[in-house]
Amino acid sequence: MEVAVRVEGLTKSFGDARALDGVSFAIEGPQIVGILGPNGAGKTTLLAILEGLLSADRGAVSLFGQPLVAACYPRRRVGVVLQRESALDGITTGEYAELFAAIYEVAGGRESILNEAALGGRETCPVDALSGGEAQRLFLAAATVHQPELVFLDEPTAQLDPENKLRIGRWMRDLASWCTVVLTTHDLREADAICDRVLFLVGGRLMAQGTPTELLASVPVEKRSGHRMEDAFFHHCACQIAQTGELR
């Protein structure tokens, strides 16, 4: 498997607040890797650095074996869905799909996005008027219309109903058959269900990483409650959470 992302000693501070503290890991693809942690753990900061939107104070990042340089970021090999997506005011679903198909220069991309998002009959509906699940499907389909090798998703299922969570979870599993998906979430059960590999990030520090099974295996039997990922997360991160505050 190719190493899609390699991070070494990544550190980032905002004023006195340290968002990331010496984070190191490598992600091979294709697979789904979940970055888990409570609010303020540094997940979005980490993703922003990997997406080339933010520079690190210290440390090294490489994508597909090449050091990450903002000016020559491999945008055509990467797809991104931000935590807070938006569109131009009043733009319709069809226009949004057309815009991203044009940006990624994908012939027939508009129809492909609409089909992928299951919004075939709603081209004229403004993006603002779509339901949360529909809009998220549109953003995901638009971000992957160019068949990227690596996709960053920042809390892609936050605030979605269970049906849409399931639907997008299945879509991510399909995607991971040929693409490396890196997602952030604080939904531990969802991560357990769809992630091949998980990173626990708390207070800007990487507390543990591995497959869900590996992480659970390190939890003493007497500490297991039956919820695999919760057990693993609290076992590895409990001390740090106690130091940094309540898990939200």
Added chain:
Amino acid sequence: MKAFLVLVRLRLGEVRRSRAAALVHFGLPMALLLVTSALFLDGHPFERRRLAVVASEGLPAQVEARLAEFPELRVTLEASEPVAFNKLTAHSVQAVLLCRAGRCELLASSRDRLLARALQGLLPAGSTVRTVPVDGKAYLRYLFPGLLTWTIVIEGLFGMGYAMAHYRGNQFLRKLATTPLTKFWFVSAQIVARATLALVQIGLMTVAARLAFDLPVTPAGALWLAGLGLCGLLTFIAAGFALACLVRTEVNLMDTINAVAVVVVLTSEFFFPADELPGPLPALSSALPSTQLVRMLRAILLHGDTTAATLGPGLLVLTAWTVATGAVSLRAFRWHD
């Protein structure tokens, strides 16, 4: 009732919490008062009457001395009789004095016959006076280039500046930053879209002005208008872009653009000539791209003057502003915070 009081207190508290809100509520009215006072310290610029003189052999010394006794009269020299005549019918001057072969002829607007009578008394014996019919729409025609420029200023500052701040605020620019779209293509698309809209606006306004108050538009004038309109638009798009790069939030940018717009409206010859303003204001006004654009549009549309001497300085000022604000934009532009 208690909720009512809390709401009132919270609303009033905005002024204490936000420096921008305090500026809007207290700073802007005071600034407006100060700016208006500075502008009209010597009265309204239109109180001074304007006389254009065309004298190839120079104005007779006796006439020049007599005219100089009246500071309420502003005398300007014109090289061309047709341009001077057009200025008269466009309400840019109230009278024209033609001096050739030792004889003087005064042309006065039909709306300024009293001025003509007064001026006649200052001219050598034998001078003739002719009244030129000028209708009540002359001031509307004078105003039109100002309104066009205002449209261009708004299209540039709001259309580009506010839109950029809005896209940055709702993270759409951040989203685009994650795609292969380059800044060049993004900015170019914005400029082309704005320019197209502005050209349609200018076209509609010009047709309406032609029909409603007989704006004299020739095919050549229309081409000049389109060209200058695009130049001006580019300048104000660059200025709007620079503002959006320097002022980060939508609210603050709106306030800044409003403040800039007030100054531009009052000092850029939209409604009255700026060369009659007190102190250093005429020089400051001349340095503004809006003033130069109004002057050039007025020269082309109303005075029929397309000489390099008239348009050159204006184009130079517009170019300088475009380059300066464009450089600021390129340096300061970020897809996201």
